[in-house]
Amino acid sequence: MKSRRWNALGQSDLVDSPFPSVVLVASLIFAAVVLVYVVLDRTPDWGLLGAAGFIEGLTLVLLVVAGIQVGGVDLSGGALVTFFGYLVAGLVLLPAGFVWSLAERSRGATAVLMVAGLAQAFVILRAMQVWPS
Amino acid sequence: MSSTSSGAGRVLVAVYGVFALAATARSLVQLFTKADEAPLAYALSALAAVVYIAATLGLAEVGPSPRRLAWAAVVFELVGVLTVGTLTVLDPELFPDATVWSAYGAGYGWLPLVLPFAGIAWLWHTRRSA
Numbered sequence: 001m002k003s004r005r006w007n008a009l010g011q012s013d014l015v016d017s018p019f020p021s022v023v024l025v026a027s028l029i030f031a032a033v034v035l036v037y038v039v040l041d042r043t044p045d046w047g048l049l050g051a052a053g054f055i056e057g058l059t060l061v062l063l064v065v066a067g068i069q070v071g072g073v074d075l076s077g078g079a080l081v082t083f084f085g086y087l088v089a090g091l092v093l094l095p096a097g098f099v100w101s102l103a104e105r106s107r108g109a110t111a112v113l114m115v116a117g118l119a120q121a122f123v124i125l126r127a128m129q130v131w132p133s
Numbered sequence: 134m135s136s137t138s139s140g141a142g143r144v145l146v147a148v149y150g151v152f153a154l155a156a157t158a159r160s161l162v163q164l165f166t167k168a169d170e171a172p173l174a175y176a177l178s179a180l181a182a183v184v185y186i187a188a189t190l191g192l193a194e195v196g197p198s199p200r201r202l203a204w205a206a207v208v209f210e211l212v213g214v215l216t217v218g219t220l221t222v223l224d225p226e227l228f229p230d231a232t233v234w235s236a237y238g239a240g241y242g243w244l245p246l247v248l249p250f251a252g253i254a255w256l257w258h259t260r261r262s263a
Binding site: 078081085089093100106108109111112114115 | 139140141144147148150154155158162163165167
């Protein structure tokens with residue numbers, strides 16, 4: 001069993017807070033909104049791009065905070081690499097999805113963003129599972 | 134022949150891309166942190182990663198003969214997931230650590246089992262110009 005430790009400030013880890021869940025739910029909502037776009041055959045607009053940018057920002061905050069707090073938790077070796085691997089993947093997925101999606105105007109191309117949103121939610125979930133709590 | 138990376142093919146390439154990324158990352162972590170624990174399972178993970186990369190590139194129409202590359206990758210993938218799936222169900226001890234294809238990809242929402250069928254269907258569907 002891995003024991004929960006406290007960081008230098010004596011506070012509970014932000015990674016243990018509801019914050020990652022917010023990122024996860026935001027990603028799922030994004031995927032659901034994209035589904036509506038696909039059904040209505042609407043092409044991606046600035047609203048979708050903004051929403052993805054917002055999720056991207058949240059993921060970056062999560063990565064930075066985790067980088068600061070990682071010294072205070074029992075995470076090493078493969079689990080450490082895995083954890084940050086998931087978060088770095090979380091930074092790549094949405095931009096890559098947009099590049100691939102916006103090169104074409106079709107339902108399929110829009111649906112690519114749904115795949116990116118779901119994959120984003122998945123990597124956040126997996127990162128949370130790897131983080132010792 | 135119509136494009137394999139257009140329309141619905143675009144989503145298929147995206148899903149294959151996610152699997153290529155995931156399988157490659159997983160394989161690298163396994164090889165660099167615990168290669169000696171389960172060499173067979175980890176070699177298989179690396180092989181699966183190569184297959185997903187090949188399928189992604191082929192379907193995305195990258196390289197000199199992408200359709201041939203895509204066909205080879207998806208057929209190999211189908212054989213791989215069926216073989217490894219069957220072996221792991223019959224003898225779970227064979228691969229001590231999980232691979233994407235263990236138990237027909239049940240650990241990944243059965244997507245590893247569905248993907249090769251989707252890939253083959255799509256390549257068949259787009260074999261002639263629309």
